[in-house]
Amino acid sequence: MMSYFNKCEKIIPSIEFDAESPVPLHYQLSTGIEEYLRKHRFTAGSILISERAFAEYLKLSRNTIRKAYIRLQEDGVIERKSNGRNVYITEQFEESYVQESYPTIGLVLPDKMSWLISNRKLEVLDYVSGVIDTAGEFGFAATIIPLPPVDEPPTKLQDWFDDMRGHLSGLIYLGDREGEYHDKAFQVMLAETSIPQVFVGGKSQLEHVGSVTVDAVSGMALAIEHLLELQHKNIGLIFKKVPKRRYLQLQSFHRYNDAVEALNKCNVEVCPEFVINDFKDIASLEKQITKMLQLKNRPTVFLCYNDWVAMQVIEICKKLNLRVPQDISIIGYDDNHLAAEFNPPLTTIKHPRYLLGKNAVKMIAESRRLHVPVTQLNKVLQTNLIIRNCTASKIENLAAIMTR
DSSP states (O other): OOOSSOTTOOBOOOOOOOTTSSSOHHHHHHHHHHHHHHHHTOOTTOEEOOHHHHHHHHTOOHHHHHHHHHHHHHTTSEEEOTTOSOEEEOHHHHHHHHTTSOOEEEEEOSSOHHHHHHTTOTHHHHHHHHHHHHHHHTTOEEEEOOOOOTTOOHHHHHHHHHHHHTTEEEEEESOOOSSTTOOHHHHHHHTOOSSOEEEESEEEOSTTEEEEEEEHHHHHHHHHHHHHHTTOOOEEEEOOOOOOOSSEEEGGGGHHHHHHHHHHHTTOOOOGGGEEOOOSSHHHHHHHHHHHHTSSSOOSEEEESSHHHHHHHHHHHHHTTOOTTTTOEEEEEEOOTTGGGSSSOOEEEEOOHHHHHHHHHHHHHHHHHHTOOGGGGOEEEEOEEEOOSSOOSOOSOHHHHHTO
């Protein structure tokens, strides 16, 4: 069986003992080792530090360590294989703590659920629904991880996670709190290697954290093919820059490059004059769009970073006396909860949020069932185009419309 630890790394239990205690030292050690292994929920097959190395590490006699290891073997906690060199955690011991409580998947949100709902970040609920619905299918409970304050001291953070870890069968991240290097609570969780972890909607930079992502290029290519059928060739791009992260990089970081790749795939040239790659606020966005639409050869459609940006672009176009889609077409990305009800209903590339959450749970379940690192099970899902009323055939005389 494979461990989530690097097989070259041997477990060195962190335990406390009292040389002056009437309790035999080897008994203190065996009890402390078992408690440490149970608390950290190491998988069967993980390798414990050798007797000799542990004796040197603790500055105790090897005979004392040997007695502790013999007691752990008798209790079914550890075992020696045929060559006798390494000491492994047994399947029996792993099963003993797996069955202690209902197996639970921890769900890490970028903010408190109450804040997300009150601020209408309803798309998060699609991810959460995918996780919770699927967790039950595989015999897991799902719980939202209550994150500590950002400024919590490191020692308290480790205690917080140690108390929680024993109840977890896996972790799923739906985002993180702001900061290039991720806050300290995330660093503590991400350092854990004994349970499978999956980042949803982005790519992990860590070897032990899996990813479930989407093929955004495929959906954008469908959007561009749709526009070409409507005779659009001057395709404008309106995107925002996303901060670079050290460990968990949101896939939207690459969305502009995905759009360029999709255009190239459809043999459409990217015109630099038709590109807005970032904007500070709505006023600056309006200024850039107005300038772009005053070009002699101008875009007849805008492909936008997400639905929220697309909706802002529609409102700006209305201020410029442009009708959508009669005068100019708009395409968003996400298919958020407002897209179908917007005026006009938004044509958009659907980001499969529910399926992303669902597949994250499947990855954890398969990782545990097959005893393989979760990173061997990374998933990439397809995106699709949802055509509504924001796209129509190209308008030839846009200049006349701008002056009417």
